[in-house]
Amino acid sequence: MKNRLKIERAILNLTQEELSERIGVSRQTINSIETNRFVPSTVLALKLSLLFGKPVNDFFELEGDE
Amino acid sequence: MKTKLQIPEEIENVNKFTNFQLPNKFKIIGLVMFILSFMTVFFVAIYLENPEYNNVSKRIASTLAILSLLMISVSREKIEDELIAKIRMQSYHYAVLGTVIFYALMPFINFSVESINSSMPNIQGSADVSILSTLLLMQILIFRKLKKAYNEE
Numbered sequence: 001m002k003n004r005l006k007i008e009r010a011i012l013n014l015t016q017e018e019l020s021e022r023i024g025v026s027r028q029t030i031n032s033i034e035t036n037r038f039v040p041s042t043v044l045a046l047k048l049s050l051l052f053g054k055p056v057n058d059f060f061e062l063e064g065d066e
Numbered sequence: 067m068k069t070k071l072q073i074p075e076e077i078e079n080v081n082k083f084t085n086f087q088l089p090n091k092f093k094i095i096g097l098v099m100f101i102l103s104f105m106t107v108f109f110v111a112i113y114l115e116n117p118e119y120n121n122v123s124k125r126i127a128s129t130l131a132i133l134s135l136l137m138i139s140v141s142r143e144k145i146e147d148e149l150i151a152k153i154r155m156q157s158y159h160y161a162v163l164g165t166v167i168f169y170a171l172m173p174f175i176n177f178s179v180e181s182i183n184s185s186m187p188n189i190q191g192s193a194d195v196s197i198l199s200t201l202l203l204m205q206i207l208i209f210r211k212l213k214k215a216y217n218e219e
Contacts, residue, residue: 029149043148
């Protein structure tokens with residue numbers, strides 16, 4: 001799964017630390033999502049969706065044969 | 067239409083057990099306790115001469131060492147989130163498989179090494195069989211129970 005989290009974060013001018021505080025996770029979790037090492041749960045994806053004001057599909061996308 | 071989240075009792079009970087965590091400061095307390103109890107095992111072996119007290123003291127110290135490691139294992143991180151939960155689950159998974167494979171193979175490796183040096187080699191390690199069986203049986207039973215509970219209509 002690829003994502004546009006870094007871009008969406010840049011649009012809101014947020015650091016990883018600030019984003020992590022807003023959705024109640026650690027900075028490492030945000031970093032792991034951005035670098036595609038960790039796929040977040042639906043709950044976390046929906047929290048991000050609420051913060052970015054966009055549907056989840058706008059910043060998370062399935063890749064290849066997933 | 068919103069539906070209320072229904073969690074079967076079996077899952078609730080396992081959740082209560084697996085969600086139990088000590089506060090973050092217990093990582094330091096556990097580490098200090100581990101070092102102290104580990105040192106006690108050595109001091110008891112060196113300085114306590116009466117073998118009866120020696121064995122009891124060593125057992126108490128080694129049990130405390132294990133409990134302190136357990137304390138570190140079940141202590142919260144500063145920020146507990148789903149990534150930490152995943153890492154914790156992966157580490158338990160790895161620890162179980164690693165321990166089972168290590169202790170299942172070790173007696174045979176020891177036996178092979180001993181047979182090179184001795185004409186009457188002994189195969190050791192019988193206590194580990196009951197521990198490993200308990201560990202794996204518990205995992206299999208809880209897995210089946212949870213699988214059934216999650217599939218209940």
